[in-house]
Amino acid sequence: MAPEERTEAAALLRSFERRFLAARALRSFPWQSLEEKLRGSSDSEQLLVDILQKTVQHPICARHPPSKKYTQSFVLELIRKHEAVHTEPSDELYEALAEVLTAEEPSQCHRSYVLPSGAVVTLAESTAIVSHGTTGLVTWDAALYLAEWAIKNPAAFAHRTVLELGSGAGLTGLAICKSCHPRAYIFSDCHCRVLQQLRENVALNGFSLQPEPRADTQRPLVTVAQLDWDTATTPELAAIQPDIIIAADVLYCPEVTRSLVKVLHRLSICLKDRVPDVYVAFTMRNPDTYQLFTIELGRAEISWETVPPHNRKLFPYEEGSETAMLRLRLEHQHREAWSPSPQGLCTEAEPVSCTALHHVKS
Structure with a gap:
């Protein structure tokens, strides 16, 4: 990945991380930028894995999770963005969704x-x-x-x-x-x-x-x-x-x-x-x-x-x-x-x- 691409990817990851940790409305996420990155990146799978690590799998979320409904909606939106660009499903995204669906609803969000x-x-x-x-x-x-x-x-x-x-x-x-x-x-x-x-x-x-x-x-x-x-x-x-x-x-x-x-x-x-x-x-x-x-x-x-x-x-x-x-x-x-x-x-x-x-x- 070229230096400029790495800089853009890092900024995208920061945006997803800040918004997810703060449980901001899903419409506020930079979804269009993500789609553009997925279309133009030679390693889109790794980008999605990085986003999961910065959001759903973030250590802070393990201790203090947002609501189960919010997390589920976020992962489903990631899957939709991925499938809009690629024909093959992402194992990482579906594994993350399965974990969310089987998790208990936290007593507090x-x-x-x-x-x-x-x-x-x-x-x-x-x-x-x-x-x-x-x-x-x-x-x-x-x-x-x-x-x-x-x-x-x-x-x-x-x-x-x-x-x-x-x-x-x-x-x-x-x-x-x-x-x-x-x-x-x-x-x-x-x-x-x-x-x-x-x-x-x-x-x-x-x-x-x-x-x-x-x-x-x-x-x-x-x-x-x-x-x-x-x-x-x-x-x-x-x-x-x-x-x-x-x-x-x-x-x-x-x-x-x-x-x-x-x-x-x-x-x-x-x-x-x-x-x-x-x-x-x-x-x-x-x-x-x-x-x-x-x-x-x-x-x-x-x-x-x-x-x-x-x-x-x-x-x-x-x-x-x-x-x-x-x-x-x-x-x-x-x-x-x-x-x-x-x-x-x-x-x-x-x-x-x-x-x-x-x-x-x-």
Whole structure:
């Protein structure tokens, strides 16, 4: 194989590996590029074997497999692509399919993300977009975007106390804990089922939530906290004293957007000698929601600026998604009473209806 072909094949394998480990939608895989490679390669059988080793037979999948249905669909699609080019069946592909069909369904399905250091973040996640009345059980593109920015800017987090608002499945925080050396990391969310899954994911990635002294002082002190943005008390917020605050994909509903600004304003009142930076990453779905966020920030006298975009190379993102990030400053002088504007609140009666209405966040 020529050097150029080897480079292209390596890039193709990386793409399949990242997407399969993260259990991304099968339509997002580079199937057309694979077909072209199978037609033009003198050793297409070896290419398919390499793809199997990087996906279904990957050591990470042996420990933390995706769902059986997902793996089966992937192998069947590989078989279809192979048979579209070659008349002879592939023994390796059919053996892989037989192994999948005879395997037991795992009790949990997983998504895994390989970091530049070689460390892996593995998440047990729900297969449904909305599960138990919340969108917090899956990982959204803005969480990937913020994690990638953090990995490229580790000094922003090193030896600092980080508070994450709306941690969801935990991808961003776990990536930061494994790559950026924070002193302490506080995951937070308000939904009981999300918090349960979050604690499991923290433990799955080797972090202890126990308060006993740590043997490895290089590892952050990790906490999972229940934090309702609307009902959090002043003592509860004052006890946190973060150096940096982050949030990802929490701008999908007017009601939630106003609650976010409300808790940020209350945090600014509770701060002592800290003026933390706040980074909010989001996927641009509805310009009106973004505009509402900036308007509410202005009313709360919280300054903000757009963070320059970075190339999305590390993680497998959804095709066509537009992600961005703002940097806010919580100055001490914001001590006047403030409440969000009442216009345009979600009007559904059920507590989870706003989430259900926006379950695809579009």
